[in-house]
Amino acid sequence: MKQTKIRNMEEFAAVSGISRPTVSKYFHDPDSVRASTRERIERALERYDYRPNIFAMNQNRKLTKNVGIVVPYLADPFFAEIARSIEQRCILAGYRPSLFSAHGQPSLENDILDGLRSLKPAGVLFAPLGRASDRAVIEKFCRDVPTVIFDSLLPDVGLALVGSDSAQFARLIVDYLSRTGEPPCFFEMKTPVNPNAYRRRQGYIDAMARLGEEPRIVQVAGEGWEFEEIGRREGIRALDEGRFATNTVLCSNDRLAIGFLAGCYERKLRVGHGPECQIRVAGQDDHPFSRFTCPPLTTIAQDYDAISSRAVDILFRAIEGAERTRETLLFEGRLVMRDSA
Amino acid sequence: MKQTKIRNMEEFAAVSGISRPTVSKYFHDPDSVRASTRERIERALERYDYRPNIFAMNQNRKLTKNVGIVVPYLADPFFAEIARSIEQRCILAGYRPSLFSAHGQPSLENDILDGLRSLKPAGVLFAPLGRASDRAVIEKFCRDVPTVIFDSLLPDVGLALVGSDSAQFARLIVDYLSRTGEPPCFFEMKTPVNPNAYRRRQGYIDAMARLGEEPRIVQVAGEGWEFEEIGRREGIRALDEGRFATNTVLCSNDRLAIGFLAGCYERKLRVGHGPECQIRVAGQDDHPFSRFTCPPLTTIAQDYDAISSRAVDILFRAIEGAERTRETLLFEGRLVMRDSA
DNA sequence: ATAAATTATTTACGCGCGGCAAGTTTGAAC
């Protein structure tokens, strides 16, 4: 690397022997210049440590390479994982992802969308808070910025909806639980933050109906995103009140199940499918921690990879011009049998 | 809000009846203009939906309002939580935080620091990967950009080091465990990713020495950031090989302990301090999930709030001009007694 | 070889704002 400091594209163009507009074109898309030109630029790039000023670049570009990733709650390892996956894919595709978390707060979600606007993003991958989200704000945002919605599937917004097939999840786990023991009760929050929760409840009801079983839903109080604590505290309460009609509990999601397991432990209930066990517990999501609970949690694994890869794919296709009508993509889950049920 | 679209600061200055340079000054710091002027601008701000072009702003500003937050592994809820806390504080202070995770990969960490440069950040709050970090890269970065290091305290870099007092952590938990039962063995990875781990080991050795006890360190194999899996798998192996000389195990951190608890469960060991229990397990960190393990994990709570608030504080003081020598701030932990020990 | 198509270069301008310097107004203290 030479000592001479390159201050701007002008100087870099000079040392590479190419005109500035062509160099600019190269940085926009390296394949848009002749191979010989590209080689000369890249040779200069190796000798001099130059990179375009990103602020000057984005100032006039019609379409930036910025991509926003917005999740509702980053302290949930599920979202951390999917955000990581999406982030990597964006980088591979040559974009600049920026990660944001609403931290469970609707007002923060609005602020994020608002701030995202000034980044002039080429597109956004957005998992909304859900029920608490400000529909009007999101609708307006999606009208202005190409947005793929994932996880929390708000109807009628964005380029596409990418998530999991709640009905299939429910069939899979309800069938399994019923086949191997008593049919499950469904444990959930009365007013869940996530619209998926409603689909999961309905999925449970339908799956039970298919088996000719009466649905047994146990709804508990609790607000916010501290699912584990709600699962533990309200799970204990429900256990004490004898609200579970069978010895099998299907939790609306893994975090609730993790809390519920802690509650079972506190009440000295043996959890699992062994002969000496008193209760079976299952979750949904395959949360990163669910294999380390005691006992390890039987659950339905979301297809992280498929969701992130398709969401990113759809966004970039849309950005690169392919007009398309709004589509909804639902991926199937996989039964992960562990010891809890 | 009026219909007239404001295209730039010039036009906004016109409708607010203030000159553009003064408006510019206002956006840089609202308190730097006269109260009456500020009021006129803010009235216009309510009527017209204008905000400065962030790219044009940052292009020429000597000091941007950008702040980088870099953590080693965002899928760890500990880092997600502390990142959240830091992020909020930055926003409150009027800065624009950008969050990055190295996802456990040193090359990605380097890329992040590299990319951060082009954001011209006013400052960076940085929790390095630790042992795997590229010292030379980090040193160079810290020379160019005001950086406060937290969590993973790499010596001799950055404006300041903010973290936890490992020696005090060890004294607290070792004293407690020894007072209430057998003195603890220390369970850790042989080649931990985090330099804190070395300090924790040393803290354990010193704390044992103070009590006149021989240190009993159980080191296990395992690379990377999947601590829970390492704790489970290698914990089982160590148990099977009878490597724990006492019935009490202090894990280097909570994630390892969470995995170790899963291993104990698999080996049907009763964990806790009750009379019928066979083994006691403790961790360090007060990981968000540690109160939902079975049994709930006894641990030492890191002072998240103090760490994030002081780190941010130091950074902003430094940015705003107060020259200071490098300082190291270590916060004490708090013993969190739960059922596991 | 020549014509036609593609790709580079030159030239010129604009983006939206920061920042400076010189002059003007404001408002509080005397």
Added chain:
DNA sequence: GTTCAAACTTGCCGCGCGTAAATAATTTAT
């Protein structure tokens, strides 16, 4: 009413790059 510093205005340049149009060079096709 005067004084005077602080706050404001006017005018202008620069930042680093995008982009467009016209021209020139190169490649490909005929």
